[in-house]
Amino acid sequence: MSASLLIRLCLLAFIFFPACTPADNPTSETPKPRILISSDIGGTDPDDQQSMIHLLMYADRVQLEGLVASPYGPGRKEHFLEMIDLYDQDRERLLVHAPDLPATDSLRDIVKQGAIDGAPFAGYASPTEGSEWMITCARRSDDRPLWVLVWGGLEDLAQALHDAPDIKENIRVYWIGGPNKKWSVNAYAYIAKQHPDLWMIEANATYRGWFMYEDCPEDLTNEGFYSHHIRERGALGRAFKNYYDGNIKMGDTPSLAYVLDGDPDDPTGESWGGSFVPIDHSSRKIFNRNSTVSDTVAAYAVIEWSFPGPELEIAPDSACFTLEISGQIWPGYYLGDGIYGVRYASKKPEICTYITSSEIPELDGLKGQFVSITPWPGKNGPDDYQLGSNWYSDRPDPDLFLEEQQGVKTVSRHRRSFLQDWANRWSWLD
Template identity: 60%
Template sequence: MKKSIAFMKYILCTQAIKRTLRGSVLAALVFLQMSSESMAQHKPRLFISTDIGGTDPDDNQSMIHLLMYANDFSIEGLVSTSFVQGRKQHIVDMINLYEKDLPSLSRHAKGYPAPGSLRGLTKQGAVAGAPFKGYATATEGSKWLVECASKRSSSPLWVLVWGGLEDVAQALHDSPAIKKNIRVYWIGGPNKKWGPNAYHYIAANHPDLWMIEANATYRGWFMDADAPEELKAKTYFNKYINGSGAMGTDFINYYGGNLKMGDTPSFAYLQHGDPDNPGGDSWGGSFTRIARSPRKIFRDRSLITDTVATYAIIEWHFTGPSLQIAADSVCFEMEISGQKWPGYYLGQGRYAVRYSPKQAETASYSTISSIPALNGLKGQYVAVIPWPGKENLEDYKVGRNWYTDRKESSLFIGSQQGAKTVSKHRAAYLNDWAKRWEWLKD
């Protein structure tokens, strides 16, 4: 009997120990999971929309730069949004180069993402500009943005746009609730010129979006004003990049190795500075809040006496015959300074073109159409800096979290508004990058 009681006590004691051990292991696993999540949350969450593979190879340079710093971020999306030949394979090509250099990078820093995971979050976005209404149909890229932005997280999703806003506009149209979870840093300027319809949709329908609209500030990244010789765009490659791994070997294929990387300031903004304070100093520039974004509607032709702000949205509205075609159909063109822009039928005999000048200019235009009333209309306009310029009744009224290039004359480089807020940090960010190129020489 005594043996049975002793044996039962032994069994109960053993079970208690096992439960304690299981609890300890479970607690340890939970702690490790929480620690992992906490560490991930300390890294800014990134979603990149890029027109890599298009007409400007600076996106390839910026993608290489981003991948070399990929351990500093939680990258959740890489989307190809290109209206010409650029496709998601061009992003994959960069990831393949990164994979070759990953062993060298990982010897010097922890936390680099696996190439396979990056390929898995690479998606195809819009392959054509938005129609006049500013959105079309969902893409793989816009759906992925909605999915990423809908995740429960204590950190915002930083949507960095290196090209057109088409996928952002589509995502906001399809799921407006995501805007409370995202912050957009957009490299505008030329991209605004090529995608004014998507911009119009966002500014008109989602003015409460958190937005940095960098139309000129980003140019400070590659403008050589007051730069020492070894940090000039034409000399940096030979001194620091040449011979550095697979990415360094590939780099010369873009502008012959001359630095441009006009999209890099979008993530550099998160590297050094307080991203919650756009008016402060950061590697990605300093910005000012605006309450309106300029827009000018001409209800007929404009003349040389008509002045608009550079980077403004300009619309020309014309009247003509009522047609039995769908609204938003392209039915004429406007040629501006040798480039052609689509003109749309709005219905009930109304027609329109939307455009944004990327620089100060005096420009002429003419219309081309098989519709006699819309053919051969000619006019001019003058675009001036700084933006946002004079107030117009048609301006978009944007919310309290819309920021753009600072307009103090002391911060210009030539005609580029706000560019010195980036170029002032040139030595810091290029010397920091030079250290990582040294890693690839191992």
């Protein structure tokens, strides 16, 4: 064959059979979701350590960009670092099966300290290392959204939104609410009022499907999973036994499971992390008096009491009284002009009794009650926060309840799939 003929054949091949680009390649890997975790790890509930172990074992499936410690109580970012040290001990064995697992030092570099105290009545306070890192990650040039998975309070998210509202265009939030809502009620109130256009999944009860279930095989029960599948495998397995004696709770894990399974762009679809419905309002009730047992609110609603008192020469948003409900205490604040306010959010349907305490006589010993009921968010009321088109929450269908918890079955019905998948990963540590 002549050289000129060979050249002509090569040119024809280039024209009719162009080289494949990544977009043309049907086997090209789907881009990993970008995630940032905000957690109260080391705080009042050790289930965050369980969820962190799960996260580290699935870290090859995501692009992990931040670990922000925002606890109540004694927890700090050192608790993240302790879990990463355990991961480091097991990483070589896990790499055999999951070669995309991140380097240990890269994980240590993204651990940041967030807010330590709850937000005041305004809902935000001062920037933290964690809130500033959230802004940095959200502003990165990337076509993929940053998934902010909140396992505790909303303080750092509220602060980030206050300081850089433009990040709303780049983030999607999955928040484990419920009990975290009552501890983070002021930050939540700020976000719902000032940033109703946020893309948000507010899971007040759905997440409980991770540890509430029906008709479960013994090896996948909360009590049986450890002895059948974890069995002190590796440093992570030995540590898991330290939290709830190895019994599964992991109430924050559904947020991660949501981006691992199904289509996270569609909250109404099926996912290991639950299925949700859009809501156009977030329930709130304002009382300008003591409430009574005849006052009914939606479970998970923001309840706000406004009490008159003396005009003091102190800064607005100064904590100067407390509200006690069920043995737990919330700070109340001076709002200015002789008005004092405090918020609470019930974590379930319940009858609550409260009493205030203060050195200010007019605010000391005020008593009252209220009743919270499902389904959330209930009928629209005059005090409610009006939300945008991308706020989702627990499905209210009666057949998706377990006991009094709404939407739970949208997670629990996938229990066999997500736990068997995790059991397979534990076997890698043999």
